[in-house]
Amino acid sequence: MTSNQIVVINAGSSSIKFATFDFNTSLTKTMHGSIQNINSAPIFKVVDEQGNTLTKEEFSADHDYGYFYELLLSYFAKSGKKAALIGHRVVHGGMHYNAPVIVNTPIIQDLKKLIPFAPLHQPYNIQAIEIIQSLHPEITQVACFDTSFHRTHPAVADRFALPREFEAQGVHRYGFHGLSYEYITQKLLELSPDSGKQRVIVAHLGNGASLCAIKDGKSIDSTMGFTALDGLMMGTRCGSLDPGVILYLMKFKKMDYEEIEKCLYQQSGLLGVSGISNNMQILLEDPSITAKEAVELFVYRLYREIGALVSVLGGLDVLVFTGGIGEHAAEVRENVCQHLAWLNVKIDAAKNLRNQPVLSTADSAIEVRVIPTNEEWIIANHAYGLYLKQ
Structure with missing residues (x-):
């Protein structure tokens, strides 16, 4: 028997990640998967919610994106799960799109x-919509936008100290990870x-x-700015950087746009500082000095920026860790919370090691939680x- 499904798609430059949900108020997730290495050695994999692999196929690199979207939708239909509605993660919605929208031309x-x-993400998000259309x-x-949640920022939080003409052209802070x-x-x-x-x-x-930073349920500031390159140190991205470094790389190292882009987006962060990996778990287990320095810098940038946002909020009641590192790296959470002792943050070491939902002790001034994120569900819910409402 065929059942209607909501399909959630997160399209990237070399991959298509997807998940399906029942087309009713339960929004029960039924399966998920990806098409990886599209430009080199494509692999199509689907897994059900019990962790069983439903299919795994390899393809030659001479197929275009259109082929794989047709493959994906055909697979759903043959599996008795018709794609009746599709929700897309779209990185950038600008200042105009402050909520999800049904897409038209x-x-x-x-x-x-x-x-x-957002030249590294937006083209592929749009391409997915156009091909399926x-x-x-x-x-x-x-279309569900990563920037929409941050449209409640006060203007001062998003303004750069640049000539006004650039702000009028859209050069200001947007914030990401909004979903x-x-x-x-x-x-x-x-x-x-x-x-x-x-x-x-x-x-x-x-x-x-x-x-x-969230106050009364609304975003009032974020560490990411004009692009998703800003703010915290990341796996392969540098985070906040003195703009003078870019000028130096251009003038004295003779690096062009493509070289600088690759350096900042793909060769920096944990990978660049450690020279080993962008994977936090690998670095935590590695005894080398460079691995320890990479983790140390990641943690330092994290608690420094938390301190700044506490000032913006005028205090702090709840701290939530999420994402792969936030949900699973107990050592990172412990180090961050130790450096927030001035806020009277206290966590239970045993609960932290077990990645428990509530880490804070009864006498902690601030509640500390671990909440797994679910961007796929929020997209399905919006769609x-x-x-x-149509």
């Missing part, structure tokens, strides 16, 4: 204007109803990493809600 054209602000125009598609922060905010409200009126900092720590 004028909106696609609008989103293309934002490509210069051409293959299956009958399927409703919804993750939106999910955590909703989940936190379920777990602790008072959180809707509290001062919260969420640390989304994975290969990409950022912090968000379903908009579909019902």
